[in-house]
Amino acid sequence: MLSLNKYSKDENRRNSEKYKPRKVINQDSYICMRKNSKTEKVKGPNDDIIEILTELLNYYQLIKSEWRMMSYQKAISAIKRYPNKISSYKQAKSIFGIGDGIAKKIEEIVNTGTCKKLETFKKDKMNNVLKIFIQIWGVGESTAKKWYNKGYRSIDDILKNEHLTYHQKIGIQLYNEFKERMPREEAEEISKQVQTIIQTQYDPDLQFYTMGSFRRGLPTCGDIDIIITKNDNLDPELLYDVVKILKQNGLLTHDLSFSRKNSEEHTKYMGVAQLPGHKHRRIDLLIVPWDELGAALLYFTGSDIFNRSLRLLARKKGWRLNQRGLYANVLRNTDASKITSGVLIASKTEKEIFDALEVPYCEPKDRDA
Ligand code: DCT
Ligand code: MG
DSSP, rough: OOOOOOSSSHHHHHHHHOOOSSSSOOOOGGGGGGGOEEEEETOOOTTTHHHHHHHHHHHHHHHHHHHHHHHHHHHHHHHHHHOSOOOOOHHTTTSSSSOOOHHHHHHHHHHHHHHHHHHHHEEEEEEEHHHHHHSTTTTTHHHHHHHHHOOOOOOHHHHHHHHOOHHHHHHHHHHHHHHHHHEEHHHHHHHHHHHHHHHHHHTTTTEEEEEOOOOOTTTTEEEEEEEEEOSOOOOHHHHHHHHHHHTTTTTTEEEEEEEOOOSSOOOOEEEEEEEETTOOEEEEEEEEOOHHHHHHHHHHHOOOOHHHHHHHHHTTTEEEEEEEEEOOOBBOOTOOOBBBOOOEOOOOOHHHHHHHOOOOOGGGGGGGO
16 A cells, blocks of 8 residues: 555654643633534524524624634534523623623623614625625625625626626526525435546546535535545546546536645635536535545534634644644744644544544534534
């Protein structure tokens, strides 16, 4: 068997010992330390509070208010774990993970059944328009704001007045289809076809993993994320060939983007798949080297909240976790930009990464923070 890793397993373990954080870190409060499952949903005593705080969180996600997003995610997670009904500001404030501002909101929700801030958000015309624009594939916050400032208030306004890129045109054409989540059975069927077509028509040794919400066992999926790997060297042109064959077989209908591997990310194709008689679905294909499979499985399984918590914990230990591995000694400029990618601690299996971070192994279905 070919060993493609620059470091052997033992060397990785030695690196993990050598670069161990000098101070003891209390990591119990991190979301990644406990099981969080959406598939085994049980009713909690504070579901009404969670529902409103989640709506607020969605708005902060929309306007990319990172700090508020973090505070709300942390608070929601703390409330989900809290066993008793919360009935006052004081009680909310006493819960680890809930700050002053959110404790006040909780008291307001308990007393009035709603929250003024959320009502204001819902009435805010700009937010509602931006929400529509940002959901167009390929449109980010800055384009959405630019269009709003030009006076556009609907997708029709954009179509009438704006010179659109090819990708924006596809995003608008398939807007309603992309907005809808697909049943997991459809994601499974598309994944199965990708695997069968490529293994029979191209290379039987390639391995396929369907990631994201599908791997976490959710009943619906927003898109399909597939990792393609092989226990051997990978041809740099592999993804071009895979895409070409899937198009010839009629499974892929539109291309959205293609990015080559860099120091942080894997080679990735973003496009559209469709089964006969079904809607167009977003699909991402990723080429992952065998030695990085663990890190990639961990990253692309998510959830993004679970991942953020793992990445934060790694940073707290002076390490860095990305989709290619867990590293020590990453040198940075004062503005946090990277100078060197550091020394590899773990990347081959998810378990090695959990072990190095001293986080109990968590099944994919329990990573739904
Ligand atoms: N991811 C991450 N950080 C991000 C975005 C994504 O770690 N900022 C990871 C976690 C999930 C994985 O990538 C795939 O991303 P999505 O497809 O956006 O998420 P999903 O959980 O699969 O949800 P959906 O069902 O909506 O696709
Ligand atoms: Mg997904």
